[in-house]
């Protein structure tokens with residue numbers, strides 16, 4: 001990996017002001033921080049990223065089977081930034097989705113023929129971050145501070161002074177929080193959150209199977225939560241399996257052979273799994289949304305703004321739309337000669353994004369409640385609802401387009417257009 005602009009600070013360095021950080025600082029070099037930085041750099045905005053993970057940990061991370069579904073609307077952002085050729089080789093197209101409610105026997109099938117042929121792509125999470133990092137390190141407008149944590153901040157008339165854990169100071173008019181669900185910048189900026197605890201745990205791992213996936217996602221709904229199989233390669237799927245926490249604990253500890261048996265049972269053996277790849281990793285589930293996406297001199301993107309339940313695969317897709325919207329308002333502000341951290345610019349971003357995030361939070365939370373219950377009236381709603389939607393093409397098409405992120409008040413980049 002090229003490392004031209006990397007600064008790995010020595011923890012013994014004395015406290016000092018670090019001079020030119022560019023136009024702004026991004027805290028967090030996960031998927032959201034890296035994509036945002038690449039997008040801003042593409043439009044001539046210079047910046048510094050601070051990320052807690054050392055680069056070698058990202059570039060040598062072992063396969064863990066975790067993957068995400070990148071929807072077509074997000075792919076449009078990659079297209080508009082000319083990034084897709086770098087990601088196409090690690091992306092498996094999704095052309096269909098089959099959902100089955102195990103307790104009522106109801107089902108619904110979506111095919112992408114009427115909506116452009118592809119819903120989205122299955123991408124291994126680790127490879128996605130690695131590729132984003134590789135492109136970031138090769139970008140002259142981006143300075144990358146690796147293995148450093150934001151620890152505190154001070155406001156002044158000039159903007160913000162960010163204090164890192166090695167004693168370094170960064171002075172900036174605008175800090176962007178892309179530092180995930182437990183965002184330090186959000187906390188230090190005194191932005192409150194609303195939290196929902198789901199008392200569910202998601203397990204992720206991958207498996208090899210004998211029957212072809214035919215580029216289809218299979219989702220099985222049960223009272224404990226959904227189990228989704230996402231194609232990520234020839235005869236390889238990634239699993240997101242939501243369970244009661246105690247059952248999830250058992251599955252994490254069980255042998256690969258027993259896990260394989262349990263998987264076969266839960267997914268009606270549609271793909272005929274024959275080998276577990278890696279070990280399952282468990283994520284206790286919650287939703288955590290910032291009460292405001294901005295504060296003076298601060299904007300939040302991705303999971304720092306909204307961590308969602310993984311049902312319906314919306315989490316990072318929402319983050320990609322944050323990236324597209326924030327890039328648009330900042331590039332337009334710069335072109336108009338406005339200060340990047342100016343209140344009106346940040347409020348425009350917040351108004352645009354908070355509404356979308358509220359809608360998707362309501363949708364994912366509502367779907368999880370509706371499907372993760374044995375309550376008889378909910379089962380009737382599920383059975384009737386699935387059958388009605390399956391037989392009403394306009395409703396089905398609306399749902400598909402919304403899930404794909406290609407409808408609504410989209411940022412320019414999310415329509416696949418350049419700014």
Ligand SMILES: Cc1cc2nc3c(=O)[nH]c(=O)nc-3n(C[C@H](O)[C@H](O)[C@H](O)COP(=O)(O)OP(=O)(O)OC[C@H]3O[C@@H](n4cnc5c(N)ncnc54)[C@H](O)[C@@H]3O)c2cc1C
Pocket residue numbers: 027028029030031032033050051052053067068069070148149150151178179180181182183184185202203204240283301302303304310313314315316317318319
């Ligand atoms: C089981 C599961 C399945 C999912 N499936 C999907 C899916 O199919 N589709 C989808 O769109 N989304 C999905 N998601 C959600 C998706 O994984 C996240 O939305 C996405 O990875 C968030 O990226 P991020 O960059 O915003 O945050 P993170 O990945 O959390 O990155 C935060 C970064 O900030 C850094 N950091 C943290 N604190 C500091 C600090 N103080 N100083 C400096 N740096 C700091 C961290 O090192 C990290 O690099 C799923 C999530 C789960 C758990």
